[in-house]
Amino acid sequence: MYIIKFMTFLTIGFLSLVANAALDIEITGGDAQQTPIAVVPFGNAKSMKEDLAKIISDDLYRSGLFRLLNTSGMPNLPINAAQIKYPEWAALQAQAVVVGNISTLSDGRLNVTFQLVDVLKQQPLVDMDFQMQAKHARMTAHKIADVIYEKLTGIPGAFASRIAYVQKLGERHFLYVADSDGYNAQSLVNSNEPVISPSWSPDGSKIAYVSFEKKKPIVFVHTLATGDRKIVANYKGNNSAPAWSPDGIRLAVVLTYGANSQIYTINATGGDLKSVTKSRGIDTEPAFSPDGKWIYFTSDRGGKPQIYKTSANGGGEVSRVTFEGAYNVSPRFSPDGTKLVYIRNDGGRFRVAMQDLTNEQVQLLSEGSQDESPSFSPNSRVILYATKKGARGSLASVSFDGKVRQSLSEARGDVRESAWGPMLK
């Protein structure tokens, strides 16, 4: 096992105001079979402030599936496949080499070309180019990392995606959206009352969340690009636990009126309230199955909280999903629909459990004692969750096979309520 620390410093510029929101990412463990790969600095890289090769290297490294080779001692640093002297890279024991070049287009945008090359076969596996504005350099690098990851592992990457989380700093509650590597954190909400349960719309353009700013929990939908925030559920009592339907049209929410929490669906723009569950106990934490047919949820109808499912249209039969353990809550699906993660009370420790829905086998994945808010990466490979170090909250992630672990922490304050969003288009 090895531990290496990546400090994620924000670039100095207009984002310096949220410099405190940079997540520190630390990786522990890794897959036993790591592909040795070299990412060569891109040609003309000095013309821009973002180091594309470093961003790509860091992404690949953090996946735990690659061993990144140091290129600084190499006699030649090629910027395209034709310049590669293969014996030099074979001597470094590289299986794959990434080369690239940056040029400026007549309209001021940048053109990024890159090749992923198989050293043994001495031929390119990928040859692509991207046109971008300089300010989107980081996201372009993440997209390149996704292409490389998919070509070499056969699994789609999830680097070009974003996460949401809440930071409590003093008495302020901030809802942040950041890139998957913790950079580019931007504050969506800054409130003196709690904000919980952020939930990404399936297209990544909106986030639903619960804000206590009116002295009670109310569900808002916030459009990221415009900052427009709209109350979508403000009924008598509590309004909480928003979850999007896969088509982005409906939201499952939890309402109480004067009684216990029950699940309803509403239009994502508000209104058209429909009842889904009717019980005397607690029904909460709804999650739509990726096919949209089911709502999985937490209920204490059997005495202890367990996960159940029912038809998303409501009124149907309710059947129990979890049977091991006396406390299983917060169900969340993998986007491919094959797995369910939730929080189990394991002898006083609240840990992330993953249930394989094809064979119902359950595996405890996280090592904390107060872990919460699990959510899957868009490629269904990694689970992001909130954990606690002493009295301070931070975030962590674990690969679905438990082999690769990351810890994501803020320099200050308390971090919680994580949610991994969909891929950026």
Added chain:
Amino acid sequence: MKNATTIYSKLLIAAAISMLLVACKSTPMKDDAAVEDKSAGSTSTADGSDVKGAVIDGSSSDGSMNELNDPNNILSKRNIYFDFNSDAIRAEFRPNVEAHAQYLQAHTNAKVTLQGNADERGTREYNLSLGQRRSVAVKTALNLLGVSDSQIETVSYGEENANPACADDDCFQADRRVEIVYPNE
């Protein structure tokens, strides 16, 4: 009756003024807002990498209702505590609930909010529901003592007001409570 209305509107005005004052006091946050506007002003993009935010400052009003706040009056005892994962009202808190039931029946214009809370163990949303279940338990007790539904609102803060430094049950116990709040006081 007319008198009561006047007092009410005075209280409302006082509340409005105090909210204004708080809004002014919170000007440090304006710096953030201004800076955020700057970032938000950058053109939004097709890949959605820019986001726009909101800064929220709210505040509750404060005033006085002597009978409710007199430390020698049981009505000033506003917390009902619960066992772990339980919504059962313990016998020691029956007198508190009964005193508030009497007050609410004597003051039919008074409204009360029962604010449920949980300790931080478990998930925030489940604890929000658990806090709600506790507030419903107190509401049911008040209903049985003759208080009208129209006077009671139940709401939950879940674990949002819990002490993050708790390590033992004495500490967790203090977080598992329903607070009886009179919104107009």
